[in-house]
Amino acid sequence: MARLSVVIYGNSILRRKMKPVENFEEAVELVDDMFDTMYEENGIGLAANQIGKDLNLMVVDITHTDEWDTPFVFVNGKILERWGESVMEEGCLSLPEIRVEVRRAETVRLAYQDLSGKKHVNEYIGLMARVIQHEMDHVNGRVITDHTSSLQKQRFGKRLKELEASHGKLSEAILKRN
Numbered sequence: 001m002a003r004l005s006v007v008i009y010g011n012s013i014l015r016r017k018m019k020p021v022e023n024f025e026e027a028v029e030l031v032d033d034m035f036d037t038m039y040e041e042n043g044i045g046l047a048a049n050q051i052g053k054d055l056n057l058m059v060v061d062i063t064h065t066d067e068w069d070t071p072f073v074f075v076n077g078k079i080l081e082r083w084g085e086s087v088m089e090e091g092c093l094s095l096p097e098i099r100v101e102v103r104r105a106e107t108v109r110l111a112y113q114d115l116s117g118k119k120h121v122n123e124y125i126g127l128m129a130r131v132i133q134h135e136m137d138h139v140n141g142r143v144i145t146d147h148t149s150s151l152q153k154q155r156f157g158k159r160l161k162e163l164e165a166s167h168g169k170l171s172e173a174i175l176k177r178n
């Protein structure tokens with residue numbers, strides 16, 4: 001188990017669609033590192049490309065709420081359906097110091113596999129549904145600022161450029177190291 005560096009905005013891996021997990025043994029090892037990294041950074045969700053791995057794999061832990069009392073691992077996730085709507089402010093470990101109001105579905109139906117490869121379809125609501133949508137965005141090469149209006153974008157346009165300039169190259173180095 002190890003704590004890895006989080007890939008910051010500006011790195012191209014955050015903009016790619018992730019590949020399906022085929023080697024589940026590798027995923028098991030990776031997930032340990034992902035949880036360690038997420039806890040160290042005080043995050044509640046992390047996608048594999050945020051530690052530089054090109055895989056459809058994400059971890060979520062919202063046990064600080066009373067919604068769920070266990071952490072989750074989702075392998076090869078795909079959102080099948082979305083219902084309802086909710087708006088909430090979100091942050092992202094890959095976009096330090098940026099907070100964005102994001103409109104998302106209130107409920108999602110997610111198809112995924114567990115770490116043994118077994119297939120599941122489940123419905124999630126509330127914060128869990130929100131984190132799943134946030135992480136599935138990462139899997140599909142999207143980040144929170146993609147959800148904002150052009151007016152809002154003007155507000156953190158400068159910050160995004162700064163991140164890109166200072167962390168873009170650094171992140172490429174992290175990619176090689178991780």
Ligand SMILES: [Zn+2]
Pocket residue numbers: 091092093094134138
């Ligand atoms: Zn994120």
